[in-house]
Amino acid sequence: MEIAPTALALIGLLLAAWTAGAAWLVLRANTRARSAETGKKLSRRLSRMLEESPAVPLLVRTDGRIEAPDRLARWLGLAQMPSYLSELSASPDRGLTEDQVEEMTAMVRRTQKTAAPFYTAMKPVGSKRSLAFKGGLANPEVSPSGAALIWVFDFTASEEELIKLRKDAARARDDFAALVGLIEAAPSPMWFRGSDAKLRLVNGAYVAAVGANSADAVVSEQIELVEQVDGLSASEVAQQAAERRVPIERIVNATINGERRSLRVTDLPLIGEGIAGYAVDIEEMEEQARQFRAFRNAQRQMLDQLSIGVAQFNSERRLTFANQPFHRVFSLPPGVVNERTDFERVLMAARENGRIPEVRDFPVWRKELSRWFLAGETQEEAWPLPDGTHLRIVAQPMPDGGLVFIAEDRTEQLALSATRDTLLRTRTATFDNLFEALAVFAPDGDLEIWNRSFAGAWGLEETALDGHPDAEELLALIGPKLADPSRASAIGNTIRAATLDRKKRDGRVMLSDGRTLEYAGVPLPDGNGLLTVLDVTAAHHAEEALRERNRALEEADAVMNRFLANMSYEFRTPLTSIGGFAELLSSGVAGELPDQAREYADAIRESVTRLIEQVETVLNLSQSEAGLLPISKEPIDLLPFVTQIVRSREQAIVDAELTLDLRGDKKLTVNADPQQLRRAITHLLENAITATPPEGKLLIDLKRRGKATHITISDNGPGMEAEQLSRALGGLRMSEDGSGLERRKGLGIPIAREMIEAHDGTLEIVSRKGEGTTATITLP
Structure with a gap:
């Protein structure tokens, strides 16, 4: 079948259109x-940006359903995000707490209803995170149904920093408050100045120092604490500190509370604007510094007076002080102290003068001495010098690093010590060879030392004292050796008196062997006691013999006293009878006498008178020597009394062709026995008349010197030699065997002396051959 072209064209177009559409x-x-x-x-x-962003979105719908990334679940500590807002508190140890969820739910509902935003911060349970929730109504494009959009921020680090900042701020406020309180309570004045150097703040001590009413008054009136110094005020000095940006410190005087005080004032520029200042009262410190300087000067003056050399070195080992003995000991030149000579140079100078010991290596020796500055204790050495001087060196380190160097010359002391040792050895030898037995006891009774005779005196063995027994032990050894053992306690009392009571006590004790010991306790200057023991057996026997003889002498003295008592009657009665009968014969009572018989009667009367006088003299002398001379004192006007004596011897003076000069104060009196004083002066006057040749001169002078009365009788006769004067003073005295009297030449001077001494006076006779004799009677 054949396809039409049109159809093909259509098919082609259709295919083209299908291709184009495809x-x-x-x-x-x-x-x-x-x-x-x-x-x-x-x-x-x-x-990714949401995951890395610091905020996490949380969408909360109107029915409570939530939408959020898993990141928020980790922040909340959950395994995954729940579906509803209320489920955020489902776990007790994770998520939010129920209170936090309720608070969040309330804020979300308020936002959904009013579109008001909210902000809150919460910390999940069991987590250290701090979360901030910032919520608002979600945009319709995000959720058209009115959901709430919450942005969650993790501000843990910011919170910690904020907490730290808050703590720091609180601490800073506390510190500032404490600082302000401290400044206010400070005892020293403190202040603050502004950039214009004017006062803006002062503390209480400043207010009290300037005597203002308040701090505001000080600031308003700009009352300065410190006066102008060198033409600069306190504010000007503070301004200088601010301009230089360095603190300025100075010491000034200011009047505080009516007293002038020394202050150390400091102006301190602050980092910002302003100048701070404070003043420290250093008056006590200055006073202590003055006292220290005075003490140091006094100490150095005292050290100059010592005989010991003392030097002071500072921490730099330089000489700061040396007294004069130190200069003399080491022969240092003048100026070593002013030049601050160091220690080694001082040793060098001493070495040059030969004032240090001879050492083999001087630098090493000197270095060893320099270590004294660092020693922790006192160093002491003995330095024998080449010239024989011995020095005792003491080095005392000081806390400040210095050194006190002391040098003592002990040459004389060592010589004295050697002499003392010799004396001790001599004393020991003398002690051991004394005839007496000696022992020294300590105050506690211990026997310290004894000589060789001590043990033998008590009949003890020499080894018995080797253990230094105490007094009790010694008495236990001595007791059996005594005739009466109870007498040992008396010996102990003597030792105790010498050692403890510091009293001397003696005694006598008989030993069982017949010996007699005499002991004595003597306190010694060193606190010990000395016990001396002497064998007085022979002396004891002699003493007994002397006692017997003394009894015989006492009986003879009694016989002599009775003889002297009867002597006056027995002698004077016959003589008075003879004189009376001779006077009767001369008066013719028995008839007229021939001339020759009358001459015999007159001669008898004259002889009787002289014999009576001699008897009186002998009796007075005997009574005086026996202490029986009767004295009856009474006040005597001395010049008339002596004049009467001279008148009684006037004829003898004229017959001897002498002249007599009597001198004296008419008011002079003396308290004496008239009869005995007359006899004493008469004897002295008669001796002067007899001893003076014709045309000679006699002088009697009466004077008072102080409390004593002096009667001086002098002549210009031939005088006497010392031997003649001694014989004249001897007169009549008792024989040596006490059996009778010895006759000496002349009795006038001896009887006169006895009578004067009976008046508590003295008789002094001075005679020179060819110049005469002077007798002076001194009566109290």
């Missing part, structure tokens, strides 16, 4: 495929 469909499909691929890429990009 091609268009293919092109359109390609375009859609490319658009779909682009949409997929964009969707993946947006999804």
Whole structure:
């Protein structure tokens, strides 16, 4: 069958149209495929951007259904996102709490109804994350049914930083408040100035220092604490500190509470604007510094007075002080202190002067001495110098790193020590060879030292004392050796008195062997006690013999006293009778006598008178030597009394062709026995008359010197030699065996001396050959 051309044309057109349509469909499909691929890429990009974004979307529909990526589930600690909002609190240890879900539900419903946005922050259970929920009504293109779109932000790091900042801010506020309180409570004045150097803030101490009513008054009146110094005010100095950007510190004086005080003022420019300032009261520190300087000067003046050399070196090992003895000991040149000479140079100077010991290696030795500065304790050495001087060196390290160097010259002390050792050895030898037995006891009663005779004196073995027994043990050894063992306690009391009571006590004890020991306890200056023991057996026997003889002498003395008591009556009665009978014969009672008989009677009377005087003299001398001379004192006007004595011897003076000069104060009195004093002066005057040649001169001078009265009788006779004067003073005295009297030449001077001494006075006779004799009576 044959197809028409028209049909072919139509078929061709139809095929062309189908091809074109197919091609268009293919092109359109390609375009859609490319658009779909682009949409997929964009969707993946947006999804990736959402996953990487700091916020996660949460879509809550009106029925409570929620849509959110799994990322939010991880933030909430859930395995996957639930379907409803209420299911966020399904797990008790994950997600949100029921209260948080209720709060979130309420805010979502309010937003869905009113389109009001909300913001809240919540912390999931069991998680350290902090989540912020910022919600609003979703765009209709997102959810046309009125859903709520919530953006969830993880601000954990920001929250921690914010918490830290809040804590820092709170701490800063607390610190600032504490700082303000501290500044206000500070005892020192503090202040703050603005950029214009004017006061803007002061503390209470500043207000009190300037005497203002309040801090506001100080700021408003700009009351400065410190006065102008060198023409600059306090604000100007603060301005200089601000311009230089360096603190300025100075010490000034200010009046605080009415007192001038020393202050250390500091102006401190702050990092921002303003200048802070504070003042520290250093008055006490300055006073201590002044006291320290005064103490140091006084100490150095005191050290200059010492005989020991003292030097001070500072921490730099330089000489800061040396007293004069230190200069002398080491022969240092002047100026070493002012030049601050170091320690090694001082040793070098001392070496040049030969004032250090001879050492083999001086640099090494000097280096060893330099270590004294670093030593932890005092160093002490002995330095023998070449010239024989011995020095004791003491080095005392100081806490500040310095050194006190002390040098003591012990040459004399060592010499004295050697002398002392010699003396001790001499004392020991002397102690051991004394005739007396000696022992020294300590205050506690221990026997310290004894000599060789001590043990033998008590009849003990020498080895018995080797253990240094105490007093009780020694008495236990001595007791059996005594005739009366109970007497041992008396010896113990003597030892105790010498050692503890510091009193001297003695005693005597008999031994069982018949010996007699005399002991004594003597306290020693060192606190010990000395017990001396002496064998007085022979002396005891002699003493007994002397006692017997003394009893015999006492009986003889009693006989002599009775003899002297009766002597006056027995001698004077016959002599008075003879004189009376001779006077009767001379008066013619028995008849007229021839001339020769009358001469014999007168001679008898004259001899009786002289004999009576001699008897009186002998009796007075005997009574004076026996202590029986009767003395009856009474006031005497001395010048009339002596004048009367001179008048009684006037004829003898005229017959001897002598002149007498009597001098004295008429008011001079003396308390004495008239009769005995008259006899004493008469004897001395008669001796002067007898010893003076014709045309000689006598002088009697009465004077008072102080409380004593002096009666001086002098002549210009031939005088006497010392031997002659001694014989004249001897007169009549008892014989050596006590059996009688010895007659000496002349009794006037001895009797006069006895009578003067009976008045508690003295008689002094001075005689020179060819110049005369002077007798001076001194009466109290």
